[in-house]
Amino acid sequence: MSTGKYLTPIVGGLLSSLLVLGCGEETRTSPDETQTTPYSPPSEQLEEDPAALTPEPTDASSIFLAGSKGVGDPYFPNLGNGGxxxxxxxxQVTWTPSSLTLRGSTTIEAETTDNLSSFNVDLNPNMHVSSVTVNGDAADFTRESSEIIVKPVSNLPAGSEFQARFTYNGEPGMSLLENAPFDGGWFNQLSDTAEDFSCSSCGTYVYGEPSSSMAWHPVNDHPSDRAQFRIEMSVKMDPSQLWNNPDWEFVTNGFLIDKRKAENGMTTWIYETKYPRAPYLTTLAFGSFVEFEEANLGDVQLRHWAQSPPLPVDIFEVDFFGFDYRSMFEVFTDLFGPYPFDTYGYLVINEDLGLALETQTLSIFGYDAFQQPGVHVHELxxxxxxxxxxxxxWSEIWLNEGFATYSQFLYEEAVNPDYDIYYAMRNVVSAFEDEEQLLxxxxxxxxxxxxxxxxxxxxxxxxxxxxxxIEIGDEVFFASLRKYVEDFGGKNVTTSDFIETVEGVSGEDLEDFFNRWLYDLEMPTLPLASN
Ligand SMILES: [Zn+2]
Incomplete structure (x- = not known):
């Protein structure tokens, strides 16, 4: 993600925007506070009581337990669900713009990893669930804030596939997540008054990190559980309502496989993904969006969407704002290996959102972020x-943001022969000199x-x-980056995975280096480059 604070990472306009940050509250939760009670050895008394040491032999496969209400994320313990x-x-949902309501169903196709007597899914409490079935049979369910606890009629053995179907309706809003640094969810663009029929850009869109999906559909809302998506969205077009214009489009990640208009005015779009994705990387939008297909870039089809009018149609022109996707793809393919998907595009909302988010294969941009070439590089x-x-x-967030930010500098280095990345990175350090505590x-x-x-x-x-x-040299550094992408593409990673990759390629022990740079409070001094 790029937030308004970091829209101009190439130092220049950087400092002034960073000075107003005011981030880094002292009250943040330390990971220690979220850890569970450490393991305690059995007491002396137990050791003296042989009967207590030899419990009835139990066949583990016959024990069925409730799935946990979180996957155990150290920062957001209730996010996602276990088992x-x-x-x-x-x-399969229908959106009614006039009442701002969504109704329909979501079927979750899943495989159990534990013996489950019940399991949870995440969904905001304002989305009312009317029924749940598991493998076709009606299931009992209860609600606890943004958790739905489902109790199927039969236990679900570990390793078995199941289908859970949720029928629901409600007014989607912001994703409810304790400690969230940022509100994500379902956003509606509305005119201030009902009489305002000039609402040419009123529409709806979804984004949010670390969570947005639970705002509108039942989900295992954690990046460690990636899945395929099929999204079937219906909207009843009503020509009497200007913000429900027959020309308006529904856009989401993946491929449009069908669009049909029924006689009753209902239009239905069906999108499917080809690649699994983390739920927070879903975006969608409904409104006055116009599509533009850029030429194929080798294996990649570029397909962009912008909310228009009043965005200038020229925004589809390559280089209109000075960004050039062809060169971005060339540079990153060269540095990191082949582009991992086969389409890409931007989705521009006609609002200054102060951010962009790398929603998979279709990055969503506020109009302010959109006008900054560096943000396009970052999201790609x-x-x-x-x-x-x-x-x-989520404690591993630097593996996303540190890499995307450094990629912006790497891109400049690749396309601009006069660019000195060593000078630029020293400038980053000096840009923070007066606000040293930020780093x-x-x-x-x-x-x-x-x-x-x-x-x-x-x-x-x-x-x-x-x-x-600087520490390991260009050749080993770039070989390590490529090996990291090769080995961990399509997987979930921790910082240890990256460190082990670099240590493997370099043959060096880098534990102390990474400890100082990533985990010490004080940032080490940037070493002198040899060039
Ligand atoms: Zn980012």
């Missing part, structure tokens, strides 16, 4: 770092939930990679 892996979401780099390689848990109070390797998107995660993360490059 199963989702294979695919089949979402995330398709490798964040989307193809996905976080194991020195938040360790990027463990920033805490409130500082998930702090300057340190982005810039000290990028400086960590640059210092590593």
């Amino acid at each position: 199963y892996d989702v294979t695919r979401y089949l979402i 780099a995330h398709q490798w770092f964040g989307n193809h390689i996905t976080l194991d848990n 020195n109070k938040v360790p990027p390797g463990d920033p805490g939930p409130e500082d998930l998107f702090s300057a340190s995660v982005y810039f000290r993360g990028a400086l960590t990679l640059h210092a590593l490059r």
